[in-house]
Every structure is written in structure tokens, then in C-alpha cells.
Amino acid sequence: MTHMTWGTIATWRMAHEGVVKASELLAQDASAGDAVEALINLVEAYPYYKSVGFGGLPNEEGVVEMDAAFMDGDTLAQGAVAGIHNVMHAVSVARALSAEHYNSFRVGAGATKFAQLQGFEMTNMLTPRAKQVWLNRLAEMRDQDLNPYDGHDTVGAITLNKQGSMAAATSTSGLFMKKAGRVGDSPLSGSGYYVDSTIGGAAATGLGEDIMKGCLAYEIVRRMGEGQTPQQACDAAVYPFIEKLRRRYGKAGEFSLIAMNHQGEWGVATNVEFTFSVATQGNPARILLANPGPDQTTTIEPITQDWLDAYEKRIKAPVPGLADPARN
Numbered sequence: 156m157t158h159m160t161w162g163t164i165a166t167w168r169m170a171h172e173g174v175v176k177a178s179e180l181l182a183q184d185a186s187a188g189d190a191v192e193a194l195i196n197l198v199e200a201y202p203y204y205k206s207v208g209f210g211g212l213p214n215e216e217g218v219v220e221m222d223a224a225f226m227d228g229d230t231l232a233q234g235a236v237a238g239i240h241n242v243m244h245a246v247s248v249a250r251a252l253s254a255e256h257y258n259s260f261r262v263g264a265g266a267t268k269f270a271q272l273q274g275f276e277m278t279n280m281l282t283p284r285a286k287q288v289w290l291n292r293l294a295e296m297r298d299q300d301l302n303p304y305d306g307h308d309t310v311g312a313i314t315l316n317k318q319g320s321m322a323a324a325t326s327t328s329g330l331f332m333k334k335a336g337r338v339g340d341s342p343l344s345g346s347g348y349y350v351d352s353t354i355g356g357a358a359a360t361g362l363g364e365d366i367m368k369g370c371l372a373y374e375i376v377r378r379m380g381e382g383q384t385p386q387q388a389c390d391a392a393v394y395p396f397i398e399k400l401r402r403r404y405g406k407a408g409e410f411s412l413i414a415m416n417h418q419g420e421w422g423v424a425t426n427v428e429f430t431f432s433v434a435t436q437g438n439p440a441r442i443l444l445a446n447p448g449p450d451q452t453t454t455i456e457p458i459t460q461d462w463l464d465a466y467e468k469r470i471k472a473p474v475p476g477l478a479d480p481a482r483n
């Protein structure tokens with residue numbers, strides 16, 4: 156039977172233009188891999204998103220270190236990079252690595268060298284704006300007792316094409332002010348992402364250290380494989396796990412998961428206000444707002460224009476100390 160439905164879902168409002176782009180590609184018969192890469196490339200290149208790609212915030216030492224992964228849901232091939240430097244599109248490097256049977260997950264200088272040798276676009280990823288935000292945060296941390304890790308947003312995405320093939324990918328500059336060499340969940344199979352075209356896929360955003368403790372992306376896919384809908388699988392994987400972490404570890408960071416199954420049905424779960432964008436055949440890309448609901452469920456509502464306006468203002472707000480404060 157030919158598979159006719161396509162779909163895509165991705166984390167955060169920042170992914171929306173990418174979801175629109177992926178929708179166009181999927182409607183025209185693109186591969187799931189091409190669509191997910193194009194989706195994430197758009198987020199990576201946009202300088203005002205300060206947690207992914209160009210303009211991403213640096214680590215504690217002022218160096219932008221990025222993590223990314225790509226997975227093909229047909230073959231289960233995976234490629235990933237962690238702590239890669241000076242690469243415009245970390246997810247494209249991860250995708251290239253997914254063609255390798257050996258050496259498909261590379262870190263630090265080795266990952267950067269692979270990208271260079273393969274001719275990927277190399278650039279200084281630290282924009283003047285991101286550098287100033289970093290300098291300001293250093294000063295604030297000196298003056299007040301600030302949590303250095305406030306603020307996070309990884310782009311994670313799932314795509315399903317008309318032939319029923321699926322792909323998943325992530326890209327992030329990780330936690331702001333992370334220690335050099337710190338790696339989150341985003342490039343880790345089963346934690347930050349997982350996809351199997353015969354079942355579905357999932358991806359995560361939030362505090363990687365805690366997402367990893369539950370292998371949450373794999374857990375959601377496993378549950379969908381047992382027959383749960385994406386929403387049931389997200390709720391059942393995420394909310395009891397948050398309680399478990401609180402009970403056993405003493406606390407749980409903020410995180411959010413998205414999922415789509417091989418029929419284009421989707422779901423999300425989160426312990427914090429969370430925006431995402433989703434499109435399926437016949438349902439154009441739209442931004443939705445999720446919140447933890449009653450009894451281990453998720454409430455989902457359309458985004459408001461007020462929310463979008465405030466967001467736009469926030470990401471483009473002048474940065475104190477920057478010579479041209481409105482500069483990206």
C-alpha cells in the first residue's frame with residue numbers, strides 16, 4: 156500500500172519557518188532526511204536564535220560548542236557530533252557522518268576536522284551580539300547569585316515523507332555557560348532523538364543531564380511501538396519520570412519532548428511552557444503552546460499574536476554594551 160500522509164513536528168517557535176520549509180519539501184516528495192536537514196539548517200543560520208547554530212551562545216570560556224545528530228528511520232543509521240566548532244550547519248555534518256558505519260559519532264577537534272575536510276561551510280559562530288550577552292552574563296554572575304544555566308532551546312525535529320520514511324535530527328549550542336566539553340542529550344541516541352520508520356520518532360529539548368537519565372526519546376518510541384498514540388506515549392514517558400526524578404534524585408530540570416508516529420499523528424509532553432510547530436498533510440504548519448496539564452496530561456492551545464509579538468521583541472531586544480545594540 157502506498158503511504159500518502161506526510162508530516163513534521165519540531166521544538167520551539169524558532170523551528171516554525173523550518174517546519175514551513177520542510178512541509179513544502181515533503182508535499183513535493185522530498186526524502187524525510189532532506190526535509191529534516193533543511194528544517195534544522197534554517198534554524199542554525201538565523202542569528203537571533205541564541206541557542207542553536209550561528210549566534211548561539213558560547214560556553215563559559217566564550218567558545219561556541221555545538222552538538223547535533225541525524226537519524227534515518229528506515230536504516231536506523233545515525234550520525235552525531237558533539238562540541239564541534241566553527242561549523243555553520245552542525246546537523247549537516249551529523250548527517251554526513253550517518254553514512255559511515257564506523258566513526259559516526261565524533262567530538263571536539265575530530266568532529267571539526269571532519270567537517271573541514273569534507274568542505275562544510277566553516278565560520279566564526281560567535282556573533283558580536285552573542286559575545287556581548289556572554290560578557291554581560293559573566294558580569295551578572297559576579298554581581299548576583301545567578302544560575303548560569305537559565306535559558307535553553309534545542310531544535311529537534313521529526314519528518315515523515317509520503318513514502319512512509321522518517322528521519323529525526325537535533326542541533327544545539329547546548330546550555331549557556333556550560334563547561335568546556337560538556338555534552339547534552341541532543342547528540343545522544345535514545346535520549347535527545349530516536350526514530351524508526353515502522354513506528355515513529357521523538358526528540359527532546361531541555362536539561363540534557365536529566366533527559367539522559369530517562370532515555371526519553373527512545374522510551375516514547377518504544378511506547379508507540381506497543382500501540383500507544385504519540386500523545387499517550389509522551390505523557391506516559393515524561394510525567395511519571397519527572398516524579399521519579401524528584402523522588403529519587405531530589406529534583407528535575409525543565410524538559411519537553413515531541414513525537415510523531417508513522418501515520419503523522421503527533422504528541423508532546425513538557426514540564427514547562429513549551430512552543431512547537433507541526434504540519435501534516437492538509438494541516439498547514441502552525442505554532443502551538445503546550446503546558447503541563449492536570450493528571451499527567453498536556454494542555455495544547457494555539458499561540459496568540461501577543462505571545463508571538465512579545466517573543467519577537469525579546470529575541471531582538473537591544474543588548475546593553477553592544478556598540479550597535481540592535482545588531483545581531
Ligand code: SD4
Binds near residue numbers: 309359360362
Ligand atoms: C542540552 N538539551 O544540551 C540541550 C539543551 C536544550 O533546550 O535543549 N535546551 O542539554
